[in-house]
Amino acid sequence: MSKSIISIKQFFSLFRLAISGRAQDFTTGSIRKAVFLLSVPMILEMLMESVFAVVDIFFVSKVSVNAVATIGLTESVVTLIYAIAIGLSMAATAIVARRIGEKDVSGASQAAVQVIFLGVAVAVIISIIGIMFPKEILQLMGGAPDLIEEGYGYTQILLGGNVTIMLLFLINAIFRGAGDASIAMWTLILSNGLNIILDPILIFGFGPIPELGVKGAAIATTIGRGAAVIFQLFILCYGWSKIKIQLKDIVLRIGVMLNLIKVSLGGIGQFLIGTSSWVFLMRIMSEFGSEVLAGYTIAIRVMMFTLMPAWGMSNAAATLVGQNLGANQPERAERSVWKTGKYCAYFMGIVSIGYLVFATEIISWFSLEPNVIKNGSLCLRIMAAGYVFYAYGMVVINSFNGSGDTLTPTIINFICFWLFQLPFAYIMALTFDFGPTGVFLAIVIAEILISVIAIIWFKKGRWKLIKV
Template sequence: MTQSNKLTFKKLFKYFIISVTGKETEFTTGSIRKAIFMLSIPMILEMLMESIFALVDIAYVSQVSVNAVATIGLTESVITLVYAIAIGLSMAATAVVARRIGEKDIKGARESAVQAILLGIGVSALVGGVGFFYAKEILALMGAEPDLIAEGYGYTQLLIGGNITILLLFLINAIFRGAGDASVAMWTLVLSNGLNIILDPIFIFGWGPVPEFGVMGAAIATNIGRGTAVLFQLAILFFGWSSIKIGFKDVIIRAQVMFNLIKVSMGGIAQFLIGTSSWVFLMRIMSEFGSEVLAGYTIAIRVMMFTLMPSWGMSNAAATLVGQNLGANQPERAEISVWKTGKYNAYFMLLVSLVYLFFAKEIIGLFNDAPSVVESGGLCLQIIAAGYIFYAYGMVVTQAFNGAGDTKTPTKINFVAFWLFQLPFAYLGAITFKLGAMGVFMAITLAEILLAVIAIVWFKKGYWKKVQV
């Protein structure tokens, strides 16, 4: 290694340590490349932890039964509707908090954070009640067979019933990211997923005085892990260990601030409801081909999340940079940040796509060796990976709109790509033209390519720079 390379490596390592310890919080001045690195590293690690959680869950549950894996697939296709609300509120929280931080309005950022949390609590209570009392009916609606419902309804009941841990974990981390405290968000997920990895086998298979809960044990471990992380997040906010400190006097409803958050979040919620409801319908189509094909699809999606989550990390960095730089009245710096982030994300996704194209079946086989599971899961990985470079830019540009508070534009793009194109194509390909699962996989890839192209074209028009939040 040359002296120059040693210096570069030493510099990158120094920046890495600064980024994960959260010592750098100024992103509206200085090097854009450095700002992307400082925000992206903890966000990528945060999302990697989330995807590791998903992989660990599926690895343990795969040892229970094929029905158990299919139960997770069906439940999570429904709970993505909860994620839609969580992410929609999170986008609003990140956009508004980032804008206030960019304006140096710490009081406004604090007030927005409190109203976001109160909104999250209210929504999760409503969703949790429905999920807890109607778990069997939800699985039946998704096309689950009676034996699957009998084995897996407890998982569905606990996961949707305890959705407050999912929603608040998303939401409070979004507040931290908007404030530029990406490292804090990362460490909360390290705690959450570390606990889940330890508790999963204990509750799934039983250990000592803990009985064997099967697939339901995965939900118990998830709720304990995420619930503990939420308590940790609240402690950070109330004790002032981040850029935003909340006091008990702040925990009151502020109608104007809450209305502003709701206004911004409605576009985000609609945007992700469109995207995630399309996944629900895709899962419903996949259920037509039997539990083993469904299990292969579920495993493939979990494996994909391992690489899509880091990309989401870079995309979230772009959202924070856009929000803070617009708040600091620097729209051109915001735009440059987006294109640079998109380029780095594309490099990463290209490498991942090559791995999936060549080793898809071997990867699926690590989780389940049933031939039909490996066949369908491997095919899913290969077809979807073919569009990964488009995903890279699509995710970054979409999050840039959201970071600016322009949540309506991605909503319209999602509507065209997912509802007007993806769902009809998937049904026609899989059912009408009898392509089977391949029809669904092709629809997913082509829809994401379409989304990326439309998003880039609209982003270049620059209307997002004029949005006020």
């Protein structure tokens, strides 16, 4: 009894330490403690990121089926922005973590500035396209004319303000690489709080504020993310994290920039492969009508809510790999990955049981349309069957990225997504008339395949020799 009380006290003590943001050295001491201290704020951060999606769907589902489908089509395009942001953030985490492991804080700060420069440059280009061609983008994705007219404002605002998405990802990646995961967590809490308050006000109207419908969700999300970015920049400039950007750092450094681009190209390619395949899957789903598309969109948003904690744990593994390789401790880096993968598998296994049992009830929280519930719950159950595999796959893939080896996951994604998933989904859904079920099966089998190949490749150990 006394031992259990002590362990509970220790748990809450470590939990408070994890969210406090107090500086830690993750290259020495207990690996289990290091995984916990990094994972807790990263899990909470990723949960906050997925709350954006769930909150928007919850409120927008009260507007119309077309409004929900609009979010699904737009988000499938926004995933291309995520691909670039996540690819750059991989490089940011890997390089910053390596410099922190080497005790080179100045080098980490210089890398952070170049990351921000790159993010802003890319975001400006995407903003111009999003503002000028929102209707064409939705039409390209297979949206019906009435859906386009109702929802193009959402697409225009979300893509036009994508700099908030880009910088939120990149600056949080800088904090994670430095081991300051709690700061990344608090920025997401701020942005989500604003989004939750503003969503119903802007979507349904309040007092002098007119009812904006689905467009209001985009405005609320952009304001929430924008406020978080301002908070992040304030922290970087005033040195509340391990990294402090000074005036002398705000210059273009070609050497640092080229190193960053070299590492990020693999990450960007990796996620462009994954997310472009997601766009094509959404295009296949649009063949079955707005109700099926809405059910699929709701199920994916719900899944993201539980995939994000697993992603948080995988980010913890990436930071531990980067910092321990920087400290010339490759064996400690490897042990960190297997421990994190085990904890992630426990979590995902529990979640999968919940989805298998309560899928219909969960989808019905977001829609009362029978066909939406039917397809959404079917998607959720099929996806949940592979959750334990996802756990190890996400941790191992992100560990490659944390080492700076972004090429290996790119090759794995190409094989599993483009050479397997897309042809399999098309043939099963449209040629053999499995319909949406064919798409769902293609997704889960491809993810299992990724996990198996990644683990085999990881055990070869070549990632330990990567220099960044």
